[in-house]
Amino acid sequence: xxxxxxxxxLDKFAEVSAKVGNQVHLRSLRDAFAxxxxxxxxxxxxxxxxxxxxxxxxxxxxxxxNLQTWGSAITLGTLNVSAIILAGLIGYxxxxxxRFDNPLACVVVAISAFVIxxxxxxxxSLAATSPLLTDKITSAEVTGALSTAxxxxxxxxxxxxxxxxSVSLFIKISGVxxxxxxxxxxxxxxxxxxxxxxxxxxxxxxxxxxxxxxxAVCAGxxxxxxxxxxxxxxxxxxxxxxxxxxxxxxxxxxxxxxxGIHQSTISGATVEPILTMLIVDNMAAxxxxxxxxxxxMQIVNSFALIGGSGCTLMLLLDTxxxxxxxxxxxxxxxxxxxxxxxINEPVIYGYPIVYNLPLMIPFVLxxxxxxxxxxxxxxxxxxxxxxxxxxxxxxxxxxxxxATGFDWRAGVWQAIEIVIGMAVxxxxxxxxxxxxxxxxxxxx
Numbered sequence: 447x448x449x450x451x452x453x454x455x456l457d458k459f460a461e462v463s464a465k466v467g468n469q470v471h472l473r474s475l476r477d478a479f480a481x482x483x484x485x486x487x488x489x490x491x492x493x494x495x496x497x498x499x500x501x502x503x504x505x506x507x508x509x510x511x512n513l514q515t516w517g518s519a520i521t522l523g524t525l526n527v528s529a530i531i532l533a534g535l536i537g538y539x540x541x542x543x544x545r546f547d548n549p550l551a552c553v554v555v556a557i558s559a560f561v562i563x564x565x566x567x568x569x570x571s572l573a574a575t576s577p578l579l580t581d582k583i584t585s586a587e588v589t590g591a592l593s594t595a596x597x598x599x600x601x602x603x604x605x606x607x608x609x610x611x612s613v614s615l616f617i618k619i620s621g622v623x624x625x626x627x628x629x630x631x632x633x634x635x636x637x638x639x640x641x642x643x644x645x646x647x648x649x650x651x652x653x654x655x656x657x658x659x660x661x662a663v664c665a666g667x668x669x670x671x672x673x674x675x676x677x678x679x680x681x682x683x684x685x686x687x688x689x690x691x692x693x694x695x696x697x698x699x700x701x702x703x704x705x706g707i708h709q710s711t712i713s714g715a716t717v718e719p720i721l722t723m724l725i726v727d728n729m730a731a732x733x734x735x736x737x738x739x740x741x742x743m744q745i746v747n748s749f750a751l752i753g754g755s756g757c758t759l760m761l762l763l764d765t766x767x768x769x770x771x772x773x774x775x776x777x778x779x780x781x782x783x784x785x786x787x788x789i790n791e792p793v794i795y796g797y798p799i800v801y802n803l804p805l806m807i808p809f810v811l812x813x814x815x816x817x818x819x820x821x822x823x824x825x826x827x828x829x830x831x832x833x834x835x836x837x838x839x840x841x842x843x844x845x846x847x848x849a850t851g852f853d854w855r856a857g858v859w860q861a862i863e864i865v866i867g868m869a870v871x872x873x874x875x876x877x878x879x880x881x882x883x884x885x886x887x888x889x890x
Contacts, residue, residue: 483722486725493833529599536606536609689817692721704810753790754789755794760868764868804881829853830851
């Protein structure tokens with residue numbers, strides 16, 4: 447009876463989690479972040495080269511600054527406009543997931559609405575051009591300009607919320623047949639589609655412009671500032687109050703994986719966008735990383751997902767070295783190469799780990815342990831903070847070195863993690879093999 451109740455709980459947990467992860471807005475958010483990830487990786491490479499490689503050249507300050515123009519150009523075209531790009535991607539992803547027949551129009555609406563809700567006047571710092579006036583730096587109110595505080599990494603949350611709101615409203619208005627302008631047959635599809643959504647697009651953007659005007663005139667503020675103050679900053683603070691929030695989410699996500707549903711259903715739709723913003727902030731900073739940005743997506747990718755979710759590379763190594771089960775050895779030989787590149791679905795479903803209670807325990811607990819310890823080591827200054835986002839398929843040790851700006855201590859710590867993980871997995875692997883042997887004996 448207890449077993450039935452346990453299975454019932456797992457089934458209910460999986461069902462609820464799947465519904466949450468497949469919610470159309472969360473799924474669209476996950477899809478958009480997956481699409482923009484290459485830009486963040488490129489920016490991370492540029493940050494590493496600018497701040498680690500170029501300073502090794504025998505150049506004076508002016509020469510180094512000229513050389514670093516390359517990385518600054520990449521930052522300008524990636525991080526500094528990432529919020530605008532993300533808004534368009536969210537619009538496109540939401541349209542595709544809702545099966546709307548004109549996703550490109552949703553891209554236009556999302557980007558336009560996002561820019562409409564930005565402040566029309568920004569404060570710019572004016573640096574003195576003469577060395578004699580360096581203490582006379584002032585500021586001025588500037589119109590006709592966009593601030594990277596809104597178009598870049600700090601504006602990501604505003605982009606998410608405004609894009610989701612504007613595109614959802616646009617799709618709803620576009621469903622009203624009376625608002626469609628039909629040109630008849632023989633008209634090119636691109637022209638016909640643009641006229642079909644013309645009035646809904648005009649109405650949608652006019653509504654957002656009215657909201658922006660009311661906020662500016664009546665409250666002296668704008669929606670981007672409100673979102674940053676009331677939503678973005680508090681959520682980032684929760685993620686960095688310690689490792690506990692991240693540990694909780696990944697515990698639930700890995701439990702979900704153990705019943706056969708991919709962990710990104712939970713983590714990819716909830717915590718990973720926030721953690722990604724934090725590592726993107728680190729890349730944009732290009733210098734000293736503040737303690738409130740020690741926890742970020744790269745800590746998870748480099749130090750808590752070694753070999754993939756659940757740190758299964760250690761299980762594969764244990765199996766190849768110590769296992770006596772031929773089936774497990776066969777699976778491990780096939781899965782070890784993908785595992786080195788953090789691809790572990792063959793292990794999850796082939797070993798298997800799903801519904802394998804002994805292996806579920808280290809699968810869930812090891813990432814939690816490594817997140818907590820790595821965060822503590824970073825806070826204590828024993829290893830450097832992560833300053834760059836690297837491809838999640840980068841093999842162990844190499845990805846730790848790249849993520850921390852070639853801090854050799856991070857590579858050593860990741861190697862130690864592998865040894866610890868093998869020690870933790872080994873007894874549970876033996877228990878699992880004994881259970882399998884008993885099941886085979888009973889079947890005979």
